[in-house]
Amino acid sequence: MPSAAVAYRACDPGFKTTGRNRDAMCRDPFAEALAEKLSARLGIGLETIRGAMERPPKPEMGDYAFPCFMAAKALRAPPQKIAASLAAEFPAMGLSDMFERAVATGPYLNFFVNKGRFAASIVNGILDAGERYGSSDVGAGKTVIVEYSSPNIAKPFHVGHLGTTLIGASLSRILASLGYNVVRINHLGDWGVQCGFQLLGWRRWGSEEALRRGGIQYLCDLYVRVCRESEKDPAMEAEARAMFKRLEEGDAELLAVWRRFTEVTMNELEGSYRRLGVEFDLVRGESYYHKPGLEMIAELKRKGLAEESEGAVVVKLDDERLPPCILLKSDEATIYATRDLAAAVDRAKTFGFHKCLYVVDVRQSLHFRQVFAVLKKMGFPWAAGLIHVSFGLMRIQEGDQVLAMSTRGGQMVPLKEFLDRMAAVVRCIVEEKNPELGEHEKATVAEAVGVGAIIFQWLSKRRNSDSVFDRHKATDTRGDSGPYLQYTHARACSILRKFRASAERSDAVVTATAESSPLTGSAPAGGSSPGPACSSRAAAPGAVPPGVPLRADPSLLSHPTELKVAMRLRDFPAAVLSAAEQYEPCVISSYMLELASEFSGFLDACRVLSQDESLTRSRAALVAAVATVLRKGLYLLGIPAPEKM
RNA sequence: GCCCCGAUAGCUCAAUGGAUAGAGUACCGGCCUCCGGAGCCGGUGAUCCAGGUUCGAAUCCUGGUCGGGGUACCA
Numbered sequence: 001m002p003s004a005a006v007a008y009r010a011c012d013p014g015f016k017t018t019g020r021n022r023d024a025m026c027r028d029p030f031a032e033a034l035a036e037k038l039s040a041r042l043g044i045g046l047e048t049i050r051g052a053m054e055r056p057p058k059p060e061m062g063d064y065a066f067p068c069f070m071a072a073k074a075l076r077a078p079p080q081k082i083a084a085s086l087a088a089e090f091p092a093m094g095l096s097d098m099f100e101r102a103v104a105t106g107p108y109l110n111f112f113v114n115k116g117r118f119a120a121s122i123v124n125g126i127l128d129a130g131e132r133y134g135s136s137d138v139g140a141g142k143t144v145i146v147e148y149s150s151p152n153i154a155k156p157f158h159v160g161h162l163g164t165t166l167i168g169a170s171l172s173r174i175l176a177s178l179g180y181n182v183v184r185i186n187h188l189g190d191w192g193v194q195c196g197f198q199l200l201g202w203r204r205w206g207s208e209e210a211l212r213r214g215g216i217q218y219l220c221d222l223y224v225r226v227c228r229e230s231e232k233d234p235a236m237e238a239e240a241r242a243m244f245k246r247l248e249e250g251d252a253e254l255l256a257v258w259r260r261f262t263e264v265t266m267n268e269l270e271g272s273y274r275r276l277g278v279e280f281d282l283v284r285g286e287s288y289y290h291k292p293g294l295e296m297i298a299e300l301k302r303k304g305l306a307e308e309s310e311g312a313v314v315v316k317l318d319d320e321r322l323p324p325c326i327l328l329k330s331d332e333a334t335i336y337a338t339r340d341l342a343a344a345v346d347r348a349k350t351f352g353f354h355k356c357l358y359v360v361d362v363r364q365s366l367h368f369r370q371v372f373a374v375l376k377k378m379g380f381p382w383a384a385g386l387i388h389v390s391f392g393l394m395r396i397q398e399g400d401q402v403l404a405m406s407t408r409g410g411q412m413v414p415l416k417e418f419l420d421r422m423a424a425v426v427r428c429i430v431e432e433k434n435p436e437l438g439e440h441e442k443a444t445v446a447e448a449v450g451v452g453a454i455i456f457q458w459l460s461k462r463r464n465s466d467s468v469f470d471r472h473k474a475t476d477t478r479g480d481s482g483p484y485l486q487y488t489h490a491r492a493c494s495i496l497r498k499f500r501a502s503a504e505r506s507d508a509v510v511t512a513t514a515e516s517s518p519l520t521g522s523a524p525a526g527g528s529s530p531g532p533a534c535s536s537r538a539a540a541p542g543a544v545p546p547g548v549p550l551r552a553d554p555s556l557l558s559h560p561t562e563l564k565v566a567m568r569l570r571d572f573p574a575a576v577l578s579a580a581e582q583y584e585p586c587v588i589s590s591y592m593l594e595l596a597s598e599f600s601g602f603l604d605a606c607r608v609l610s611q612d613e614s615l616t617r618s619r620a621a622l623v624a625a626v627a628t629v630l631r632k633g634l635y636l637l638g639i640p641a642p643e644k645m
Numbered sequence: 646g647c648c649c650c651g652a653u654a655g656c657u658c659a660a661u662g663g664a665u666a667g668a669g670u671a672c673c674g675g676c677c678u679c680c681g682g683a684g685c686c687g688g689u690g691a692u693c694c695a696g697g698u699u700c701g702a703a704u705c706c707u708g709g710u711c712g713g714g715g716u717a718c719c720a
Contacts, residue, residue: 054661054663054664056664057663057664057665057666057667058664058665061664065663065664067663067664069663069700069701072700078700079700105664106664107663107664107700107701108663108664150720152720189720192719192720193719193720194719194720286720309717310717310718311718312717312718313718314717314718321647321648322648323648323716323717324717325717326717326718327718328718329717329718330717330718331718333718335717335718335719335720336719336720360720361714362649362650362713362714362715363714363715363720364715364720365648365649365650365714365715366648366649366714366715366716367715367720369648369649390649390650392650392651392713392714393713393714395713426683429683430683432683433681433682433683434681449683460658460659461657461658461659462658462659464650464651465650465651465652465658466650466651466712466713466714467657467658468657470657473656473657473670476670477683478669478670478683479668479669479670479683480657480658480659480668480669480670481669481683483683484669484683484684486683487681487683487684488683488684490681490683491680491681491684494680494681495680495681498680499680578661582661586658586659589659590658590659590660590667590668593659593668593669594667594668597668597685600684600685601685601686603680603681603684603685604676604684604685604686605685607680608680609680610680623680644681645681645683
């Protein structure tokens with residue numbers, strides 16, 4: 001019998017599919033066997049049956065379900081009757097080694113698997129696949145660009161930047177695990193009129209000495225001061241705009257200051273990204289696309305698409321029922337649309353992308369619709385692969401008020417401050433729960449769990465809903481949270497450590513020969529740019545005894561909680577795929593909570609380490625499979641998975 | 646005005662047109678002779694309104710209500 005991991009073949013993301021659980025249900029050997037029999041019996045295509053297979057809402061109803069609505073149409077009989085007659089025929093269908101029975105529940109035909117065989121099949125499949133479980137090669141040969149984070153220069157990295165940064169980083173990992181060649185781009189906001197404001201502030205009040213002392217916050221303060229004063233004094237705003245214009249014209253003195261701003265910003269960003277575990281393949285400012293943008297405008301004019309209007313150069317988009325896309329302002333300075341157009345063309349040329357994702361907040365949706373429309377008008381076939389992955393706004397709770405986050409208004413929390421506070425909160429908990437850890441270990445764990453709490457919070461809801469940042473709630477580590485997942489993983493690791501220790505003492509397990517863990521074995525197909533499936537940071541190896549052929553015995557894992565866990569483990573590849581299709585990391589977050597909670601239920605109901613040697617081995621195999629999937633899921637979200645906490 | 650997004654339990658969030666709408670938190674009650682209690686088990690509690698499509702709607706369509714965002718030279 002093929003293992004679940006080997007038999008699983010995912011569909012291409014974006015491939016239109018219908019039916020609940022379609023992939024989860026259609027690619028493991030149990031579902032496959034059912035689909036084949038039902039297809040032959042009903043004369044309905046195999047693919048159709050696969051797409052219709054479901055998982056019953058409650059375990060006591062069954063393990064697989066076939067809704068008979070489609071068969072009702074084909075056979076012109078009520079679905080209830082079809083379900084009943086199929087249930088009666090089931091014992092003769094020759095599936096008794098895999099399934100205990102089938103029962104009709106209304107229009108549904110529900111199947112009960114042979115618990116032990118099913119659980120062992122899934123668990124052993126995962127142990128064979130290791131960290132590649134849930135990965136696939138559907139994206140092989142296709143390049144996907146993910147643009148995310150993209151903060152403006154000369155401002156501190158703050159919690160408002162977390163949405164794009166964490167969603168983008170997670171989507172990158174998810175897509176890479178499906179075999180896509182992912183190019184992660186940080187499109188720095190280093191150009192535009194805000195640079196004029198910053199330069200003006202510097203020219204009026206700035207000093208290198210103060211910059212050395214105050215760092216990026218000093219630059220930000222200057223910027224805020226200019227903004228405040230130019231609200232009262234329109235002449236000042238005009239001066240700032242003129243300064244950006246001069247920057248575009250290549251003023252050497254301004255360029256030197258601007259470069260200094262970029263340098264300071266990069267230093268600041270590096271620390272933030274390192275703490276969050278976020279990486280990029282290409283960090284390139286908008287400024288890079290200033291000149292190509294001007295060339296774009298010339299080309300658009302040649303093609304007759306760009307025209308002058310109210311003193312600006314625009315592309316009219318009336319046929320798309322969109323406002324015109326402005327390319328050149330009436331002062332002849334460029335605008336972000338110009339640079340985005342040039343960047344897209346450059347990326348198409350350089351990478352030949354299948355898709356290009358822009359992880360940018362929802363306020364820019366009109367902007368992207370305009371830019372995409374212009375590129376379509378220009379006749380680029382790849383324009384169809386441009387996707388704005390938008391996300392909702394985050395406001396901040398200040399006392400009784402809910403305010404928009406803004407640098408200028410001062411309603412923002414610098415990331416550094418937030419991460420430090422989070423780590424301090426966790427540190428207290430570690431101190432209480434695990435005082436025997438060493439000093440260094442405590443600090444490492446506090447950081448990992450603090451960061452995990454933050455990342456999970458951002459990735460556990462659908463992107464497009466707005467949210468409120470509450471300083472107190474944000475630091476809660478109980479309940480459905482990143483720390484809960486990390487804790488569950490650490491428990492699993494702890495049990496496996498004890499299992500390994502006692503196994504070595506009793507010589508019951510073949511002594512390890514291979515030093516390589518499943519984690520470092522082989523990278524997933526096409527995962528070249530981000531490296532192996534799991535980096536050492538977000539997923540530490542070593543939970544499974546290296547080289548030990550840990551197996552689950554088909555006759556031993558028959559407790560209801562064991563079946564529940566196995567079912568959930570089986571669903572993992574479908575969850576990864578669904579997250580990619582929807583560009584929604586929260587699909588994986590939700591999955592992980594289910595898995596962790598069901599696994600905790602199992603630990604409560606069943607003792608893993610016992611006198612019964614073979615039962616212990618089978619249960620340890622289950623624990624190892626869960627640990628593998630938890631680690632992989634945490635990795636895909638970008639959350640560290642410490643083995644102790 | 647027009648366009649986009651959202652509305653599910655007191656609060657924060659899930660739910661692929663499918664069966665009795667699922668968690669956490671808060672509140673009430675249980676569980677440590679405990680492999681990690683940052684946990685487990687139970688209880689209370691919800692689909693904004695009105696139509697429509699469908700065998701079947703939180704989900705799709707139409708019209709409202711409320712909230713957020715955008716709407717020509719910011720990003």
